[in-house]
Amino acid sequence: MDKDRLTGKIKDVAGKIERKVGEATGQKDMEAEGAARQVEGKTQETWGKVKDKARDVIEDVKDKGRSRLPRTEDEVDDEELIDSDEDVA
Secondary structure (H helix, E strand, O other): OOHHHHHHHHHHHHHHHHHHHHHHHOOHHHHHHHHHHHHHHHHHHHHHHHHHHHHHHHHHHHHHHHHHOOOOHHHHHHHHHHHHHHHHO
16 A cells, blocks of 8 residues: 555544534634645545556556566477467367
């Protein structure tokens, strides 16, 4: 998990608390600051999710590329044998 996801979630929750306290006490400045912190936190959390997804996609592409390449000479020989058997049949 990307650190931005966790940091963003913490900011979101802290902002929500600050906003609620501002609402309860009638402090409009605190309420506005809390709302701004919430937006910042949600944005940062979303950015972390995007980075995690990008890493997953890159890993999937790498894994698929590896699975298409022969890893040893024996595997290449085995594939040639399989191909030649199909031609005979």
